Amino acid sequence: MRLHEFQAKQIFSQYGIKIARGKLARNIEDVKKIAEELGGKVVLKSQVLVGGRGKAGGIKLANSVEEAVEIAKNMFGMTIKGHRVDKIYVEEQLNIIKEMYVGLTLDRANKGFALIVSSVGGMDIEEIAIKHPEKIASVTINPIFGLWDYQIREVLYLSKIPREYHKELTKIIKSLYKILVDYEAELTEINPLAIDENGEIIAVDARLNIDENALYRHPELKDLKDYTEVDEIERLAEEKGLNYVKLDGDIGVIANGAGMSMATMDLIYLEGGKPANFLDVGGGASSEAVKNAINIIAMDKNVKVIFMNIFGGITRCDEVAKGLIEAFDESKISIPLVLRLAGTNEDEGKELIEEFVKRSDAKIIVVETMEEGAKKAVELSK
């Protein structure tokens, strides 16, 4: 779960990390009031949960209250990579003399956390890593042993950041690590971490991604989840406990298992089609889950055909067939559905479908293999 900048900054600030003065605005009046409080020279930062806000025009400087209001008028309602702006964080402007990068992230390969520091900040760390690999310093943190001072000295030395800042940076890194542990985060990051004209080190941005699997231990954090940010269909799918991700194609995909769902999408692509979504009904899916899955996909207006690819291991094909029939019966689905049903109770499932197709006008095309199914679905989408 990714938090907004304003939420992360609030937490960082509680751990002693300096941030610029600022407040969250939800409308033009808020912007005017906050800009006045901050003396007119402000930064307006759209609060959307995607990277690259700056480049997309989602961060703007204003030198007066009037200018701030004008910028806000355009910024509210604009869309950044599909995310609509309905919140703006208004902050005082800083006179920055240097930008750096500090981050802590899950390190899969080393089974720990990576502490990453760079004397260059403000852009994608991936970009820095490619253009200036020598400017990235990192160490691996053993999650049991924790973060020790010598490791911080090591990265600061390697990053060639002037020694006069090391003491303050050490404090900031320790705070970030404490946040990572306390909140069970996957990522805590400050980019850029700026030095202002007075030599103060200030977090200009703040990223905090929390492990969703650990949320049960942090019930207070559940309220921070911003559902306005999630696609409407994705939100409904989540309510129904389905793993759904919306994409921009026209072939709806339902499969069981994440790997199988991705493989199904890939097959559609190989046949020259475009998947409209990723949807994993899960292992041992009930007829209810299958019904919900079909209804969710039918909500996507771009979908011209659905390809349902089920390999029944724990999942029983007759259960799947029941759910499918219920969905078509209750919701009068007119989109054609290509069905591949194999594995446990395959014959019972296919029999149910055959009977249903006879007594209704549902367009269900049964195929034998997933390769054949993908081909058929692509054909029908054209």
Added chain:
Amino acid sequence: MAIIIDEKTTAIVQGITGSQGRFHTQRMLAYGTRIVAGVTPGKGGSEVFGVPVFDRVKEAVDETGADASIIFVPAPFAGDAIAEAVDAGIKTIICITEGIPVHDELKIYRKVKERDAILIGPNCPGVMSVGKSHLGIMPPHIFMEGDVGIVSRSGTLTYQIAHNLTKLGVGQSTVVGIGGDRIIGTSFTEILKMFEEDEQTEIVVLIGEIGGTDEEDAAKFIEGMEKPVVAYIAGITAPPGKRMGHAGAIIEGGKGSAESKIKALREVGVEVGKTPMEVAEIVKRMKSRG
């Protein structure tokens, strides 16, 4: 032979009294797996399908001499269950549970390695040594005994490819689901090492997906392997930055993409199938060439 488990393996089921534990215990027993005890704190003294239940793993091991454990305990308690098994001296631990917090997984990983135990998973379908022993949730009827080893990050896709192989008359030695989480106990490379040493296994099928660099790392090991490896990688069409169900299936900043994995594998001579059926056909062709 076979790897990780065989007909001599005696196992306990942690979380045996839950609905998942109960259901799969029955299936594993039916397959012939030697399940000798179950553990559920507070339920000691009861029985599940004739299997005695204990409160503590230590007690179960002392009483039965079990050397493996399969875990169906819910996510909030699964880390604790793995650690308990490790401390009780169990060397082969298979964790089916999905949704374990990643900070728990990191600590557990270190604990397991420290004691030289093997952890398969979490969030995996388990291990099937065909015709010998099954510790997992796989559908047994789709497998056929033979000499192809399978190692995979995905459950259903494994079944699909195993089923394709069986239909072509190609049997399997051991099928290992290493799990879909970002932090898992055993990597592709570690399983490939076991297959390389296994007398029964002649060819290995590796089923990977986007996210992480485990497939790229495995490619380095495959370069020095005697036995041929055939691969399938899911997620060519998964857009960057979107999470595709598995905690593991996410690509960030171009790293861990399907292209990068396929390229790394092809560079060391691995044939990568474009579809699950093609993977089985490649294996079949290799075998008929001898």
